[in-house]
Amino acid sequence: MTIALRTPTVAELAAALDVLASWQTEEAPFQLHPGDIGWFWRHGPEAAAAAVRTWSRDGSLVALGLLDEPDLLRLAIAPGAHQDHELAQQLADDIADPDSGVLPAGTVTLEVARDVLLHDLLDENGWARVDPWPILHHDLASVDEHGLRIQVITEQEASVWAHVHGAAWGGGPSDEAAVEARWHRFAGGPAFANARCLVGWDQEDNAVATVTVWAAGPGRHGIVEPMGVHPDHRGKGHGRAMNLAAASALLEMGSTSAMVATPGSNVGAVAAYEAAGFRSLYERLDRRRDS
Known part of the structure; x- marks a missing residue:
């Protein structure tokens, strides 16, 4: 099956956000969240839609990216597709090709969850690992009083x-x-x-x-x-x-x-x-x- 890359319309974004929300389980690694796109919406709906890229297979969304900056792509992958070789290869190809409309030529940065197959292809293609970001978690089992x-x-x-x-x-x-x-x-x-x-x-x-x-x-x-x-x-x-x-x-x-x-x-x-x-x-x- 062909994996289709596209930029959604404003009208299509709500449905894409619903799918992205369904990926935010405790078992899944931390990755792009609907709130990240919600916060980007401060630039306006047209800008938000223009900054999103979706990858779909047989009509189902399998990956979604946000161009938080023109040279920074923040990527989420469907939980069942983290080790999907066909998807990893398609993502690697699209990210590498400036003509795909994902990332431009030159120095670019990609944010993607750890332990996904795409990292192996990025290693092969000479992408460096940079800028450590601690992933912080609160289980909400007990929340102290805040005093404000x-x-x-x-x-x-x-x-x-x-x-x-x-x-x-x-x-x-x-x-x-x-x-x-x-x-x-x-x-x-x-x-x-x-x-x-x-x-x-x-x-x-x-x-x-x-x-x-x-x-x-x-x-x-x-x-x-x-x-x-x-x-x-x-x-x-x-x-x-x-x-x-x-x-x-x-x-x-x-x-x-x-x-x-x-x-x-x-x-x-x-x-x-x-x-x-x-x-x-x-x-x-x-x-x-x-x-």
Whole structure:
């Protein structure tokens, strides 16, 4: 059977996200999550559709990729196809061919779950293993109290989220309107039906941190993407508190666990997750092809 590569339309993305959600089981390795595409939706639905690539066999989705950057592909493979040689070869060929529309020529990066057959073909083709990312897991069996007042952000409170998130990621007051517009875009996407956007308030009634969590449906793992603390309120344990709030929200939504990947070089983020009960499962190495 032929494996077909295509770029979906906006109208087709919701169905593809449902399939991707079904792959997020505890038995499957950590890989691209519907929440990753949900967060990318901040760029708008047309941009989200243009950044997705799907591989289907006999009408069934077997792999899905997100071009999170023009030279970075984040890839998910159907749980039953991790050792599928035909699929691995097709993926390797499409990733290597600039004319396929997956990755351009030159230096590019691929994020893919460990222990899939594709890695063997990448090794043969000279792709390096780079940039360790700890994969952190919270089993949600016991979640500590976080100590903040948590506000679930709706359309009416988007400006609060924009103020905290924008500042946490280096923006200023003049950027807040654009950041708020991005909130409205990703909140209008299909993945946000399984998401919550939270802002934490301290005892002095300051909005100090924000986090967005993305579930994949009951009985599956959810992810944290992104979490940030306002720079005026760092060093007070608010990162830990928001990660605990994130875990609590995912538990309420029926997730079996909370997961996150963060660069190993970001020791502060790793420490904040670990302080909230996340535990490192392993380090994932990205793959890079140099020009």
